[in-house]
Amino acid sequence: MNVFEQPVFWDIVxxxxxxxxxxxxxxxxxxxxFGWTTRSSELYESKLLSVASPMxxxxxxxxxxxxxxxxVIPQSxxxxxxxxxxxxxxxxxxxxxxxxxxxxxxxxxLIYRRxxxxxxxxxxxxxxxxxxxxxxxxxxxxxxxxxxxxLPAGQTPExxxxxxxxxxxxxxxxxxxxxxxxxxxxxxxxxxxxxxxxLFALWPFTRLVHVFSAPVGYLFRPYVVxxxxxxxxxxxxxxxxxxxxxx
Numbered sequence: 001m002n003v004f005e006q007p008v009f010w011d012i013v014x015x016x017x018x019x020x021x022x023x024x025x026x027x028x029x030x031x032x033x034f035g036w037t038t039r040s041s042e043l044y045e046s047k048l049l050s051v052a053s054p055m056x057x058x059x060x061x062x063x064x065x066x067x068x069x070x071x072v073i074p075q076s077x078x079x080x081x082x083x084x085x086x087x088x089x090x091x092x093x094x095x096x097x098x099x100x101x102x103x104x105x106x107x108x109x110l111i112y113r114r115x116x117x118x119x120x121x122x123x124x125x126x127x128x129x130x131x132x133x134x135x136x137x138x139x140x141x142x143x144x145x146x147x148x149x150x151l152p153a154g155q156t157p158e159x160x161x162x163x164x165x166x167x168x169x170x171x172x173x174x175x176x177x178x179x180x181x182x183x184x185x186x187x188x189x190x191x192x193x194x195x196x197x198x199l200f201a202l203w204p205f206t207r208l209v210h211v212f213s214a215p216v217g218y219l220f221r222p223y224v225v226x227x228x229x230x231x232x233x234x235x236x237x238x239x240x241x242x243x244x245x246x247x
Contacts, residue, residue, distance in 0.1 A: 004190035007179030014172050017197040024204025025212065038210040044119035048109060056106025062099035063142070066092060071169045075162040085160075093149050100143045107136055131206035134199045141192040148188050165189050 003009050029036060042049055070092060078088055111132055114120050145161075168182035182193070203209070 004187065004194065005183050007183045010168060010179035010182035011177040013194075013197055014177070017201045018172075020201040021203055024201075025209065028204045028209055036209050036213065038207050039123065041114075041117075041120045041123055044123070045113060045117045048113045052106050052109035052113060054106075055102050056110060059099050059101075059103030059106055063096065063103055066096050066099065070162060071166050074166070074170075089149070089160075093146055097143070097146045097150075100139065100146060104136075104139050104143060107132070107139060111136070127202075127206045131199075131202055131208060134195065134202055135208075138192065138195045138199050141188070141195050145188045145192050148186075161185060161189055165193065 075085065079085070114124055114128075114132075164181050164185035168178050168185075171178035171181070182190075
């Protein structure tokens, strides 16, 4: 029996990962506010970035929404509104497969750009490299579960993550971990979730912290008035020359 088949592993490790995530975010915000950024490299290269970044971000957004629906909403709810499990299964696989493939292509292009562009590569930290490895591994593992789910064997009740992974996921948040359900899931789900837990633990120490940021302040920030150097010099020569307010 491997470690993934031990219920105690799924009872304890998720809380360790969440604790590192929460404490790490608090520490990062307190001691590294100016480092709380995506550390954008658009200045160095923008052509490939304009393709890869939207593909990755829109793809991952759909993937996250799909995970939320599959993990948070119980199967009994979709059954109650008349969504057959077979229809749900194949809809999730097809939409998830398309979004996952777009996400994979996007991150591969981002890694290629970061590796082949000199200034971008120099601006890449060791934490960034580790983050890219973990993120790529999580995406590949997720796509692997999708591919396996499309095989005939993936249609068996044993591979229905809504009967194993989903109950375990919901149990974590009510502080009643159901490691037995997660341990009963197929190996591909064990690997995918384990990599995700590692990624969450790494999250606070990488540029991924920008996910928890929202530019709300920009909605209320006063306008910034820009003046040319010639205009500023002219105003100096003329003294208090009248001028229109910039806003």
